[in-house]
Amino acid sequence: MPSQVFPEIARVDARDKVLGQALYGADINLPGMLYAMLVPATIAKGRVGELDVRRATETAGVVQVLSIGDFPTLRPEISFLGQPIALVVAETIEAAIEGAEAVTAVYEASPFVALMSSPGAHRVPAEGFSTGDVESAFQNAATIVEGTFETPTQHHNPMELFGTVAEWSGGRLTVYEGCQNVDAVKGALAKALNLSPDAVAVKSEHVGGGFGQKSPPKIQTALVAQAARLTRRPVKLVAPRGQVFHIANYRPRSIHNMRLAANAAGRLDAISYDVVQENIPDGGFRSTGYHEDIARLYAIENFRATAADVHIDRQMPRHTRGTHPFPAGFALESLIDEMAHKLGKDPVQFRLDHQAKKDIIAGQPLSPHFLNDCLTEGAKRFGWSKRVPEPGSMRLDDGTLVGFGVACGIFGASMSASEATLRVRANGTTRMISSGHEMGQGMLTAIANVITQGLDINPDRLEIQLGDTTRGPQIATVGERGTASCIPVALKAVHALRAKFEELAGSNPPAGNLHEQLARLKRPYIEVTATELAPGQDPSALKAFRSGGRAGAGPDYPGFTSMSYIAQFVEIHIDPMTRRIRMPRAVSIADIGRVVSPRTAKGQMYGGVVWGFSTALREETEVDPRFAGYLNDDLADYVIAVNADIGNIDVGLIDQPDPRINSVGVKGMGELVMLGTAPAIANAIYHATGKRIRKLPIRIEDVL
Amino acid sequence: MQGLNYTFARSAEEAVAQFAGAGGSARYIAGGTNLYDLMKLGIERPAHLIDVSRIDGMDAIETDGEVLRFGGRALMADVAYAPVVRDEYPLLSQSLLKAASQQLRNMATVGGNLLQRTRCMYFRNGAGSSSMVGVYPCNKREPHSGCSAIGGVDRTQAVLGTSQACTAVAPGDWPVALMAMDATIETLGPQGARALPIAEFYRLPGDTPHSEFNLNPGELVTAITVRKTPAGRRSTYHKVRDRESYAFALASAAVAVEMEGATVRAARIALGGVATTPWRSSAAEAVVTGSTLTRELAIQAGRAAFADARSGKQNAFKIELGARVVADALIIAAERRA
Numbered sequence A: 001m002p003s004q005v006f007p008e009i010a011r012v013d014a015r016d017k018v019l020g021q022a023l024y025g026a027d028i029n030l031p032g033m034l035y036a037m038l039v040p041a042t043i044a045k046g047r048v049g050e051l052d053v054r055r056a057t058e059t060a061g062v063v064q065v066l067s068i069g070d071f072p073t074l075r076p077e078i079s080f081l082g083q084p085i086a087l088v089v090a091e092t093i094e095a096a097i098e099g100a101e102a103v104t105a106v107y108e109a110s111p112f113v114a115l116m117s118s119p120g121a122h123r124v125p126a127e128g129f130s131t132g133d134v135e136s137a138f139q140n141a142a143t144i145v146e147g148t149f150e151t152p153t154q155h156h157n158p159m160e161l162f163g164t165v166a167e168w169s170g171g172r173l174t175v176y177e178g179c180q181n182v183d184a185v186k187g188a189l190a191k192a193l194n195l196s197p198d199a200v201a202v203k204s205e206h207v208g209g210g211f212g213q214k215s216p217p218k219i220q221t222a223l224v225a226q227a228a229r230l231t232r233r234p235v236k237l238v239a240p241r242g243q244v245f246h247i248a249n250y251r252p253r254s255i256h257n258m259r260l261a262a263n264a265a266g267r268l269d270a271i272s273y274d275v276v277q278e279n280i281p282d283g284g285f286r287s288t289g290y291h292e293d294i295a296r297l298y299a300i301e302n303f304r305a306t307a308a309d310v311h312i313d314r315q316m317p318r319h320t321r322g323t324h325p326f327p328a329g330f331a332l333e334s335l336i337d338e339m340a341h342k343l344g345k346d347p348v349q350f351r352l353d354h355q356a357k358k359d360i361i362a363g364q365p366l367s368p369h370f371l372n373d374c375l376t377e378g379a380k381r382f383g384w385s386k387r388v389p390e391p392g393s394m395r396l397d398d399g400t401l402v403g404f405g406v407a408c409g410i411f412g413a414s415m416s417a418s419e420a421t422l423r424v425r426a427n428g429t430t431r432m433i434s435s436g437h438e439m440g441q442g443m444l445t446a447i448a449n450v451i452t453q454g455l456d457i458n459p460d461r462l463e464i465q466l467g468d469t470t471r472g473p474q475i476a477t478v479g480e481r482g483t484a485s486c487i488p489v490a491l492k493a494v495h496a497l498r499a500k501f502e503e504l505a506g507s508n509p510p511a512g513n514l515h516e517q518l519a520r521l522k523r524p525y526i527e528v529t530a531t532e533l534a535p536g537q538d539p540s541a542l543k544a545f546r547s548g549g550r551a552g553a554g555p556d557y558p559g560f561t562s563m564s565y566i567a568q569f570v571e572i573h574i575d576p577m578t579r580r581i582r583m584p585r586a587v588s589i590a591d592i593g594r595v596v597s598p599r600t601a602k603g604q605m606y607g608g609v610v611w612g613f614s615t616a617l618r619e620e621t622e623v624d625p626r627f628a629g630y631l632n633d634d635l636a637d638y639v640i641a642v643n644a645d646i647g648n649i650d651v652g653l654i655d656q657p658d659p660r661i662n663s664v665g666v667k668g669m670g671e672l673v674m675l676g677t678a679p680a681i682a683n684a685i686y687h688a689t690g691k692r693i694r695k696l697p698i699r700i701e702d703v704l
Numbered sequence B: 001m002q003g004l005n006y007t008f009a010r011s012a013e014e015a016v017a018q019f020a021g022a023g024g025s026a027r028y029i030a031g032g033t034n035l036y037d038l039m040k041l042g043i044e045r046p047a048h049l050i051d052v053s054r055i056d057g058m059d060a061i062e063t064d065g066e067v068l069r070f071g072g073r074a075l076m077a078d079v080a081y082a083p084v085v086r087d088e089y090p091l092l093s094q095s096l097l098k099a100a101s102q103q104l105r106n107m108a109t110v111g112g113n114l115l116q117r118t119r120c121m122y123f124r125n126g127a128g129s130s131s132m133v134g135v136y137p138c139n140k141r142e143p144h145s146g147c148s149a150i151g152g153v154d155r156t157q158a159v160l161g162t163s164q165a166c167t168a169v170a171p172g173d174w175p176v177a178l179m180a181m182d183a184t185i186e187t188l189g190p191q192g193a194r195a196l197p198i199a200e201f202y203r204l205p206g207d208t209p210h211s212e213f214n215l216n217p218g219e220l221v222t223a224i225t226v227r228k229t230p231a232g233r234r235s236t237y238h239k240v241r242d243r244e245s246y247a248f249a250l251a252s253a254a255v256a257v258e259m260e261g262a263t264v265r266a267a268r269i270a271l272g273g274v275a276t277t278p279w280r281s282s283a284a285e286a287v288v289t290g291s292t293l294t295r296e297l298a299i300q301a302g303r304a305a306f307a308d309a310r311s312g313k314q315n316a317f318k319i320e321l322g323a324r325v326v327a328d329a330l331i332i333a334a335e336r337r338a
């Protein structure tokens, strides 16, 4: 039974970041480096008939132009607006831009489907899921609520753009690029450039925000590498934000039809759920995934889900922070509120009464979970008891409408096979070779906490290496599995190192800290390597992990399922005259298993509420169906929450280990933290105004 | 990005002479917060930039005499925080402080602000620059190419002063406040100096949306003047936007009132975020003038301001929102101590 509690330590990379010393992909400058710029297609679908690069080639400073046919990804067939049709490489960034602007193309355009609502769009059914007897539950239902919920296309927009620097040396390629999965990028590069994987290195030591945007390999990376190969010089590409909107993945628009049945005793009995999303054929974001997590949130026995895609002619949508449980949870948590209201029950108590008993998807028990503790603690901190249930009944003196809202969230606790190598030296230094990626979420700090708690070492001279394929295999840092994958193995390494030292030192160890002890024992260093698997995982997963394959497991493990939980409470104010919507405060409490790094975990919690607020009230990528491009493709027009939008946020963590998932009891939180905010806001708006709004983002015109 | 000439002018006369020497493709540049942006987007491609941000004395802020006088290159931040402006003309100060961000206001000038160009997404994203995918026809950017916003994504487009050719919103906040205060624009051009009322400075789009200002080529904005009036104290610039800061207006109102007890003796009302130019509403002013200001009357005034409004697919809400912003602004202004 994991019992260790972790103290709060400062973020270990804070100093470097504040001093501007943390280097991101685009910060890398190499001698003789050239600069590249992509040329985007200006049609959504069709063919490039002619491409004229003559003027680009003649532009002063331009060194090389790669165009259609020069590389497999520079294809004449166009399947989305903004698809790269050329790459211009020059001595300066200015010359590269000028050259890129000088490229002209003649297209043979084809008809296209830009949106789910465009003519020609049709539903392509996907696999469904069913358990229990939904039909009879609805037939016998005493109360039914239903609604159609819609969430918009949204782009991740991390601060860091796509920055790539590629360099060749003796037939070997090194790429610097912020990403969430260096091994996948390495594999993709080896394949695209016909290299042995051993000849490729990918370095991504700091990532300026991922949120899912940086998990799949990118179309431009191999192109930059090819440009560097042809020019025999290092090449840098930083795609401008307008281009990133058009080549990056994004959260697909989705529409959710959901019905909820309660029996005569006022207990939830069944959910019937249909979802349809925009997608491309064989897209990497499955419409079949929406029901999976939310079906585990409450004790509702009968559940039927159907799913479909509508194929559109845009680039591929993919995982975006909160992934499936965000839109699905918006629907479910809005309807739960509606049901509670209809039954005359308090929405917090109603949720407490429906604590999940088992995982109805895998048909097995859930590991110990603490959603009800989150709800109770949140309600207490928020002052939920002051809520007057009747919608529109709470006002400030100046007439401002006040609404209180609550909603929960759930996310699967997955893990990956992983490895860690720890070396403590007599010279006072310690080096940990871990896997994973530091995206600002606090991975380095969490690992440092485990090491410094377990070993008497010099914390200032601890170096943790990750996000670099030359150090060792790296897990895909996605689906909030990073900490759960890297921390148990780090702890195992700490224990192994201690055991090794004890063996070495015998019954009478010398005095001092571990470095001093080693020096006195005349040992320059000791080193251990530890590996760890997810519960019940076959050891072959380690092989997959080492060769860049799929090494993840969960959240359903043999014999049990593990999930992370969150409860969020918000207060919403609506201006009586102009109807401006504001959120003066929020309370967010989560069950993420054992908290390994309290400071960075709290940072995630704050950030999650901000992100949740932004998805609820601000962000939508605008697509004009006549063009299939993104109109608001910069940070002035793609409206993200600013400081002035955010009121007081109070966060809390239950800090109860999940004894079944791993030796530390740690689950995950990176995605979870934004779940619940949006439905809590929608529910608070209902409480303030009596109006149900079933689409995001909610805007001033929706409450006018 | 093409190479260009960059020169500094020490005096207004020198700037005008440099412009005449450079020919058609020259542009004045002050803070550069809009012009550089437009150059990166490929919308502006000047061959010669004449930097007016160091012209001697053109940053003066004079508040002692009968008129307030702001040099064309005075910074937005400096004007906003000038004590007389801050204390006696809240609408002027607020219109600047509710615009952009502190960093931008520290760079941007009150003259450049008058001439900033629309934020219409079709205008900005269709020029063919490598950083954007240039596909959207726009009459303002390329005369007679068509307007993509009409029949397109039009939530933020104008509802007043639109034409068949253009519905782009005039973006600036400051010009709206100046419109309410009947400001005068002083210029120096190849034909000499002149002063024109701000009401004559902006052009409706009509058939020629590319022509936005009644300014001749090479004409430099040297100063902006506002006749002093006690109405300035009871004033506000009220701005509603898609987030609480760092965004252009969905609807805004610059309002100044002179009160006699609860009765409005005179009112100045101008609108932003909803029209193709900074928009003075004499209809709204007429509703409240001579009457006791109530919430109902304030809303009635707001509605009057939008009597001629025309909406597209998604922007009809601006008519209701705009009316309420005017109403709220009237109440806020009237409640201010004179």
Ligand SMILES: Cc1cc2nc3c(=O)[nH]c(=O)nc-3n(C[C@H](O)[C@H](O)[C@H](O)COP(=O)(O)OP(=O)(O)OC[C@H]3O[C@@H](n4cnc5c(N)ncnc54)[C@H](O)[C@@H]3O)c2cc1C
Pocket: A636, B027, B028, B029, B030, B031, B032, B033, B034, B035, B036, B037, B052, B072, B073, B076, B098, B099, B100, B101, B104, B107, B108, B109, B110, B111, B112, B113, B114, B115, B116, B171, B172, B173, B174, B219, B220, B221, B222, B246, B247, B248, B249
């Ligand atoms: C992210 C962002 C957000 C913003 N938000 C807002 C907002 O909310 N509200 C708002 O009102 N504004 C906003 N702005 C716009 C900003 O206020 C303007 O860009 C600024 O006022 C322009 O002033 P400048 O001195 O930088 O002009 P420049 O960019 O230097 O010039 C702009 C134009 O004016 C011309 N010009 C400049 N000075 C003179 C002169 N003296 N005589 C003749 N012509 C001249 C130039 O040739 C050019 O055409 C925002 C800008 C940005 C980038």
